[in-house]
Amino acid sequence: MSKIKVAVVGCGAIAQRRHIPEYAANPNVELVAFADPVTERAEKMADTYGGKAYASYEELLKQEKVDAVSVCTPNYLHASVTIAAANAGAHVLVEKPMAVTAEEGEQMIEAARKNGVFLMVGHNQRLMPPHVKAKELLDSGKLGKVLTFRTSFGHSGPEGWSVDGRGSWFFRKEEAIMGAMGDLGVHKSDFIRHLLNDEVSEVAGFIGTIHKEGTDVDDNATCILRMKSGAVGTLVASWTQYKSGDNSTVLWCENGVMKIGTNRGDEVIVELRNGTVETYKVGAMATNEKQVPSGVIDAFVESIVNGTPPSISGEEGLRSLKVILAAFESQATGRIIKL
The missing domain is CATH 3.30.360.10 (Dihydrodipicolinate Reductase; domain 2)
Structure with missing residues (x-):
């Protein structure tokens, strides 16, 4: 099976300490792109793990065809990045809280459903x-x-x-x-x-x-x-x-x-x-x-590999x-x- 192409949006602490190293350790994954408005952060991740750096998620999604995206941005951007990634046909793992309003959460779930992709929330x-x-x-x-x-x-x-x-x-x-x-x-x-x-x-x-x-x-x-x-x-x-x-x-x-x-x-x-x-x-x-491995990344990747919906779904994230x-x-x- 070809590797799952993953992009990470937001290269702060949670991405650097959990998402990115755990993707890198997963044999089914190829890290292909990183986005962060502080471009040095994205560049540092690209230098370390391979792949390309972008200053915005919009540019990343336009240039790259990815299978999955981790959303590790500040809370107020969770919904917009998730919806954009789902509309680009990518499975999404979003950090918690999945959104900042219930309406946003519902829109995210709908975007994933409409595009036939999985939405998982990082409730480790x-x-x-x-x-x-x-x-x-x-x-x-x-x-x-x-x-x-x-x-x-x-x-x-x-x-x-x-x-x-x-x-x-x-x-x-x-x-x-x-x-x-x-x-x-x-x-x-x-x-x-x-x-x-x-x-x-x-x-x-x-x-x-x-x-x-x-x-x-x-x-x-x-x-x-x-x-x-x-x-x-x-x-x-x-x-x-x-x-x-x-x-x-x-x-x-x-x-x-x-x-x-x-x-x-x-x-x-x-x-x-x-x-x-x-x-x-x-x-x-x-x-x-x-830090011990969170298990979230492996579970997300396993869902994609096996085509089985994640147990920590968008619906679960919304109820929480x-x-x-x-x-x-x-x-x-x-x-x-x-x-």
Whole structure:
């Protein structure tokens, strides 16, 4: 089989650290083009990995015939780049949040459908080994029904991660639209939906900018979620968890408790009411400091190779986005928002 020709649009941190190296490591892929308005970044990637550099995605799509595109741009461009790539006949992997409005998300899904291409959203949390193990254990039924939960994702902020540091687009409202919620919260709304195999029915959100100076994007959010099943829990997204961040989830169930990512070394812990305790060493989660393969790129490539729609589809990305948008609406109106 001939290799899948891939282009990457946006050559910042997520592209440099995850997408591009993971494509390069995949034997089914040929990286053919890179686009970034900071042309040196695109050129550096082209020099390192081969292929051509472009200053704009429009020019790239005009000049190159690619099979697939990774969209690693600031949030406000996700929809326009995705739709343009789909219209050019390319499969699309878009970073999260897939879009900044529900309407955009729907337009992206429609563009992919109309052009007969796949749309996948980079919700890598589903694929982290501890999360895969936790889902397997929960699905086995040994814990019974989930009653309450908490899920949290926090670190010290994008200044330590972004290639532009404190000058990053993450802090510019017109480009990011949302802060910690778009960066981290949407990962957790996606993960909890996936883990519980359930949908969010109601959301209350407390969202604000507590500590990051000179920005009006949110740096913290604490949300209360009620699921369709009746389970109730909290979702936290934070850019001010200095020194030691958090990517943990705890589920209190009929038959005991499951702790995910709470204890270094034992990534999943199940404590049952009958006294048994099970611990699973299944490998760590990726963090900004310690990159482990995300699994997202390989899953995307596998979908294309086998012609099977990605499980982390545009529709899934949109459902997870709608939870976050509802939390913002709750903060703005002071009401509980029904989904």
